[in-house]
Amino acid sequence: MVGKRGRVIGRVGPGIVGEVMLPVRGATEAFYAYPATDEVIEVGTPIVVVEFDPPRTVYVARAV
Numbered sequence: 001m002v003g004k005r006g007r008v009i010g011r012v013g014p015g016i017v018g019e020v021m022l023p024v025r026g027a028t029e030a031f032y033a034y035p036a037t038d039e040v041i042e043v044g045t046p047i048v049v050v051e052f053d054p055p056r057t058v059y060v061a062r063a064v
Contacts, residue, residue, distance in 0.1 A: 001052035005063050008033070008047055012060060013040035020047055020060060036061045 004022050009030065012018030018033040018041070035041060036050040036059045051059035 001049050001058060004049045006031075006047055006049070006060075008041050008043050008045045008060075011040065011043055012047075014038050016040075020058065022049065022058070030056075032057045033060050035059070 006020045006022035008018060008020050010019030012020070012033045012035050014035060020031055020033040021028050022031055034057070041047060041060065041062060046063040047060040048063045049058045050061050053059070
């Protein structure tokens with residue numbers, strides 16, 4: 001999961017459980033998301049996974 005790129009579908013920020021869509025097993029699935037840093041990431045922003053907490057939680061940062 002680390003390094004996968006996706007898109008925010010529910011605002012991600014400090015103290016906010018957001019949601020992202022990531023490509024997994026030939027499909028696209030939703031995962032709960034927390035920011036890897038203290039930044040707010042708005043809906044539609046491309047992200048990259050920096051940490052994975054099974055089964056469905058990821059820590060993300062803006063993709064460059």
